Structure formats: structure tokens, C-alpha cells
Amino acid sequence: MSKLSPEETEKLKNNLKEKGYKFTPQRRAIIDIIIKNEGSHLTTEELYDLVKKDCPEIGLATVYRTVQLLEELGVICKLELNDGCSRYELIHEEENHQHHHLICTNCGSVIEVQHDLLDDLEHEIEEKYNFKITNHSLKFYGICSKCKNET
Template sequence: MENLKEKFKRKLAENNYKLTKQREVILGTILGNKNWHFTAEDLFAAVKKKDEDIGMATIYRTLELMQNLKIINVHDFNEDSRIYELYSEESHHHHLICKKCGKLVEFSDQDIDYLESELEAKYDFKVTEHKLRFYGYCRDCK
């Protein structure tokens, strides 16, 4: 299977973009933090340690491009900020979000996948995506 860096390079080329030095640093930072849920500001702080010349505008533009190319997912878990994570077709998952500290917990559940199949059959409807989020309080905050 194609690794994510190669996939990103291929998708850039297919859409007439180049893998610039800045995009490579940003992608490398994201790939270096697997299973990382991050804000644009988190990414900016991590990237600044590698390249002080990359500005916040470059971070935002690259995140938007990566989202459009399905390299990352964006989540609006709250009205304060957007949360990003690597896109993965192989590991569809859902989130538990702590309303107090903002902690995110990923989970997968076969019953939810079964429910999706049941809904498709019952309503003659093809589900192309779904997002499930539970809000509450984590072990430390409850």
C-alpha cells in the first residue's frame, strides 16, 4: 500500500500542485504524530520547531489543501476551534469528547457499522459517510 507521503505527492501532482518545502515540513510533522488530533495552532507550534519561516497563513492554506485532497479530516467539535486528524479509509472511527477538558477518545463499534447497513437496506439509501460524536465528561472530569 502506498504510504501517506507518496499518496500526498501523487494527489498534489494530479491536481497541479507541487510538494513545496513548507508542505513537506507540515506533512512530516503530521505524519510524525500518528493518531494526533490537532488544531492549526498546535500544528503551527510543532512546525515552528522545524522551520521558523513557516507562517500561520501557510499552515491554514496547507490544511485546507490537505482537507480537499482527503489527506486530513476536519472536525468542528466545538465553536472554538477546528480539530484535524489524518484521513483514513481503513479505520473509520467515532469520538467521545469531554465537555470540560476537551479530551478526545476514538472508538470503533461493529454495532454502528451494522446499523448503517440496516438503515441502507430498510430505507433503500446509500450511506456515503457518517460522523458520530458523544459529548460528556471523561474519567478525570466527571
């Protein structure tokens, strides 16, 4: 399981403190579960079920509030994958943009595309429309290799 480095933990603590919040054991447990399940695109309810195993006293409302706070702080971002649920993933400081996703319309699996292939297009759009792009999100819908091979 990857963990927050001491520097990242300190930065998160300071960020919370600046906004009047504490780095509570519950918040740490939620962040640890998000990190441990990176790439799983968990919903708040799924996150709650996993955190509750290590932290049985935690309430669903605490998880919802913490997820909202972590999103406001830029630690996680919300993904809408057209399945009716809000899902969340960790934001890495080295990423310029959210990474892209391949979504299977048959089984619902989500594959992360790690390389940002839109740099040239983004630059062209900025030039043509005099518009400074700060982020983008891209989703491709189709059939994954597993489902393709089953047909």
C-alpha cells in the same frame, strides 16, 4: 514518530502534482507534524506553532492553505468538537468511516473510539430509506474517567 511510507509519499506527490501542486518541504513538514501528533486533533494554529519549531520561515497563511489542500485531497479531515475550533486528523486508507469520539464536557479531552459499532445500524438505515451511506461521524459527550474520579 510514524512517517509516510514511500508508497504513501509517492501517492501524495502524484495527487498533488495532478492538481498542479508540488510536494514542498513546508508541506512535508506540516504532514510530518500531523503524523507525529496523531490523535491530538490539532487546530491550524497549534499545527503552525509546532511546524514553526522545525521550519521557522513558514507563515501561518501557508499552514492554512496546506491544511485546506490536504483536506481537499482526503489526507486529513476536519473535526468540529463544539469548542469553537476546527481540528484536524489523519485519514487512514483502511478506515471505511471516520472513527468516533468521546468528548469530556468537563475538561475537553477527546478519546478516539477505534471500533466502528454502527455497521448493523448503517445497513438497516440503507435498506429502510434506500440511501447509500458513504460516511458518518459520531460524537458522544459526557465526563471522562479522570474527571469522574475527581468528583
